[in-house]
Amino acid sequence: MNVLVTGGAGYIGSHTVRALQAAGHRVVVLDSLETGAREALLGTPLAVGDIADSELVRQLCRDHAIQGLIHFAAYKSVGESMQYPTRYFRNNVAGTSALVEAAAHEGVQRVVFSSSCSVYGTPAQMPAAESAPIQPESVYAETKAMSEQVLRWMHATHGVRSVSLRYFNAAGASLDNAIGEDWSNAANLIPLVMKATLGRQGPVQVFGADYPTPDGTCIRDYIHVDDLADAHVRALQYLFDGGATTALNVGTGTGSSVLDVIRTTERVSGRPVPYDLVGRRQGDPVTVFADPTLVRATLGWTPQHGLDTIIESAWRWHSTHIDGYPSRRGSDG
Numbered sequence: 111m112n113v114l115v116t117g118g119a120g121y122i123g124s125h126t127v128r129a130l131q132a133a134g135h136r137v138v139v140l141d142s143l144e145t146g147a148r149e150a151l152l153g154t155p156l157a158v159g160d161i162a163d164s165e166l167v168r169q170l171c172r173d174h175a176i177q178g179l180i181h182f183a184a185y186k187s188v189g190e191s192m193q194y195p196t197r198y199f200r201n202n203v204a205g206t207s208a209l210v211e212a213a214a215h216e217g218v219q220r221v222v223f224s225s226s227c228s229v230y231g232t233p234a235q236m237p238a239a240e241s242a243p244i245q246p247e248s249v250y251a252e253t254k255a256m257s258e259q260v261l262r263w264m265h266a267t268h269g270v271r272s273v274s275l276r277y278f279n280a281a282g283a284s285l286d287n288a289i290g291e292d293w294s295n296a297a298n299l300i301p302l303v304m305k306a307t308l309g310r311q312g313p314v315q316v317f318g319a320d321y322p323t324p325d326g327t328c329i330r331d332y333i334h335v336d337d338l339a340d341a342h343v344r345a346l347q348y349l350f351d352g353g354a355t356t357a358l359n360v361g362t363g364t365g366s367s368v369l370d371v372i373r374t375t376e377r378v379s380g381r382p383v384p385y386d387l388v389g390r391r392q393g394d395p396v397t398v399f400a401d402p403t404l405v406r407a408t409l410g411w412t413p414q415h416g417l418d419t420i421i422e423s424a425w426r427w428h429s430t431h432i433d434g435y436p437s438r439r440g441s442d443g
C-alpha cells in the first residue's frame with residue numbers, strides 16, 4: 111500500500127521506512143529535517159516540510175494516493191520539554207491534530223502513532239501493562255498522552271482508526287550498518303555509552319548504584335530499532351485488516367540495568383567504558399519494563415533481538431560513523 115511516513119528521516123522512522131519497503135509498501139516521507147538526515151532515507155522520496163502545513167499534507171496524500179499514515183514527527187527531549195512547554199505542545203499536539211485532520215480530508219483513515227511508555231509516568235506496577243493509569247510526569251509525556259486522545263476522538267468522530275505504539279527504549283542500529291542513530295540528537299543511555307567509549311565525551315554518569323536491583327543500578331527495557339520497525343509494519347497491516355483503535359506497549363518484557371549496558375559494551379568493543387557512579391537523579395523510576403502480552407496477541411509481534419545485538423549493532427554503527435550523518439555535522443556533538 112501507499113504510506114506517508116512523517117519523521118521518516120529520523121532514527122526510528124528511517125528504520126521503519128526500510129521495513130515497510132521490504133514488506134512491499136510504497137513510501138513517501140514528510141520531514142522538516144530539523145533533527146533528521148536525508149542520508150538516512152537511502153533514496154526514498156522525501157518532501158521537506160512541516161506536519162502542520164495542511165496544504166502540503168493534503169497535496170502529498172493526493173499525489174501519492176496515500177492509504178496509511180505512520181506518524182513519527184515530534185520533538186522528543188524530556189528536559190527540553192520542561193524548558194519550552196509550548197514549543198512541545200505546538201509541534202507534538204497541534205502538529206498531530208493538523209496532520210491527522212488534513213490526511214482525513216483526503217480519505218486517509220489509518221494511522222500508526224509513535225507514543226511512549228512515558229505516558230505511564232512512574233508505573234504503579236511492574237511490568238507495565240496498557241491498563242496502567244496514564245499519568246505523565248513531563249510535558250513531553252503529556253504531549254504523547256494528548257496526541258493519543260486526539261486520535262481516539264478522531265476515531266469517535268471521523269472513523270479514523272489508529273494504533274498508538276507506546277515504545278520502551280529504542281536502541282541499536284540496522285544490522286547491515288547502513289543506517290543508525292545520529293547521536294547529536296540523542297540523550298539516551300546507549301548513545302551516551304558509545305560516545306564515552308569512543309572518547310567523544312567524558313565518563314558516563316551512572317545515576318544511583320544503591321537501588322534495590324541486582325547490581326544497584328536502574329533497569330530499563332531496551333528494544334532493537336528493527337524490532338520496533340517491524341511492530342509498525344504489523345500495526346499498519348492490522349489496521350488494513352479492520353483492526354480497532356488501540357494502544358499497545360512495544361517492549362521486550364525484560365529489563366537490563368545500566369551496568370549490564372556498560373559491561374556488554376566493554377565486552378563487545380574490547381574497550382573500557384569510562385563511567386562515574388553519582389547520586390540518584392530525582393524522578394528516575396527504579397525499574398521499567400513492558401508487559402508485551404497485548405502487542406503479541408494483537409499483532410503477533412515478538413522481538414527478535416536482545417541486548418547483545420543491540421549493543422553490537424550500536425557499536426558497529428557509532429564506531430564507523432563517529433561524526434554521524436554528514437548533513438547533520440556541527441548540529442551538536
Ligand SMILES: NC(=O)c1ccc[n+]([C@@H]2O[C@H](COP(=O)([O-])OP(=O)(O)OC[C@H]3O[C@@H](n4cnc5c(N)ncnc54)[C@H](O)[C@@H]3O)[C@@H](O)[C@H]2O)c1
Pocket residue numbers: 116117118119120121122123140141142143144145146147159160161162181182183184185186201205224225226227277278279280281295298
Ligand atoms: N527514541 C526513543 O527511544 C523513543 C521512545 C518513545 C517514543 N519515541 C517517539 O518516536 C518518534 C521518533 O523518535 P526518534 O528517536 O526517531 O526521533 P528523531 O528526532 O530521530 O526523529 C523525529 C523526526 O521528526 C522530524 N520532525 C520533527 N518535527 C517535525 C515537524 N513538525 N514536521 C516534520 N518533521 C518533523 C525530525 O526532523 C526527525 O527527522 C518521536 O515521536 C518520539 O517522540 C522515541
